[in-house]
Amino acid sequence: MTSSPTSLVIIGAGGFGREALDTYLAAKSAGLIDVDLLGIVDDAITEQDAAKLDRVGVRYLGTREDLGAQARVRLAVAIGDPRVRSKVTAECLSLGYELHSLVHPTAVIGSLTTVGPGSIICAGVLVSTSVRLGRGVHLNPGATIGHDATLEDDVSINPRAVISGNVIVGREALVGAGAVVLQGLEVGAGATVGAGACVTRDVVAERIVKGVPAR
Ligand SMILES: CC(C)(COP(=O)(O)OP(=O)(O)OC[C@H]1O[C@@H](n2cnc3c(N)ncnc32)[C@H](O)[C@@H]1OP(=O)(O)O)[C@@H](O)C(=O)NCCC(=O)NCCS
Known part of the structure; x- marks a missing residue:
């Protein structure tokens, strides 16, 4: 998977993941954010959530394993459960990712x-x-x-x-x-x-x- 120097990936395609997506889209169209969204990663996406991403024209990039470790991608971890988010964030940071x-x-x-x-x-x-x-x-x-x-x-x-x-x-x-x-x-x-x-x-x-x- 290749990316531009300032790409963003949102982790989580569930309810809060898609609210984070809306937040990104609104900030982007207001010119308030300088990164481009590559897509969404989710380790266990449902068919319904995948269909919703499709309808708004946002790419589902696969699981975190598919994403691998990419120095030029920044992450927004949009997992609603605080404990799960904390664990996933720690794993991403240990791979060298930065958060956005x-x-x-x-x-x-x-x-x-x-x-x-x-x-x-x-x-x-x-x-x-x-x-x-x-x-x-x-x-x-x-x-x-x-x-x-x-x-x-x-x-x-x-x-x-x-x-x-x-x-x-x-x-x-x-x-x-x-x-x-x-x-x-x-x-x-x-x-x-x-x-x-x-x-x-x-x-x-x-x-x-x-x-x-x-x-
Ligand atoms: C308080 C909370 C954490 C309890 O979860 P839980 O331990 O799984 O509780 P249960 O659903 O098993 O309910 C246990 C009892 O608490 C009551 N209860 C549940 N949530 C309650 C709340 N927010 N206020 C008052 N009573 C509540 C239930 O009616 C039940 O009562 P009963 O034993 O008399 O039948 C949860 O209900 C809650 O409010 N979470 C926040 C949800 C939220 O913000 N949702 C918005 C998401 S965008």
């Missing part, structure tokens, strides 16, 4: 905010000032991240969730759709906050919490 972030043109990113490599920020996301987004953070459509928050590597924030100011979300944690994490709290590494929850206390690492208030 994707930011939708309708997303708003505040001053002094840093976006780590491979992070994917979808349509309508609001990220306030002085936020730190680690490597491979996924912000789904309509999520809001408050001032001075820190989201560590491979965190997923699902649609319309609200992370308030000064919150810390530990690596590989997931915050479900429409959930709210109140200001100054910490969601531990690998924790899961259920959809619609309101988090009023720190969440211990690896714990699943849900409901209002979240328990």
Whole structure:
């Protein structure tokens, strides 16, 4: 497989993979991204997802093994599950790949905010000032991240969730759709906050919490 010096490959053809694709396409047509998409890699693509890629005219490139190790390709790992994403990312980095972030043109990113490599920020996301987004953070459509928050590597924030100011979300944690994490709290590494929850206390690492208030 050959590529131009600035090619991008998205890993994952599932739901979030195709949202990442839409994010790329919107950023590209707005002139906000300098890489060209080579196609999508997925180790276990479904027939339905392959047909959807076909309909939008994007190439399915095969599995990660088919891709091999190509120094001139950058990757956006668009696997929704934080743990799987973290593992796949580590494997890709060990092969020498670099990651590329994707930011939708309708997303708003505040001053002094840093976006780590491979992070994917979808349509309508609001990220306030002085936020730190680690490597491979996924912000789904309509999520809001408050001032001075820190989201560590491979965190997923699902649609319309609200992370308030000064919150810390530990690596590989997931915050479900429409959930709210109140200001100054910490969601531990690998924790899961259920959809619609309101988090009023720190969440211990690896714990699943849900409901209002979240328990
Ligand atoms: C909280 C969550 C992680 C729990 O997953 P789980 O451990 O597999 O839970 P189950 O589906 O087995 O449900 C267990 C119980 O919790 C309840 N429950 C599940 N999710 C809940 C939620 N978000 N809030 C309140 N209760 C919930 C179920 O109704 C069930 O109750 P019951 O025992 O009285 O029947 C999951 O349901 C969730 O909310 N994930 C986030 C999903 C999301 O954001 N989706 C959007 C994707 S874009």
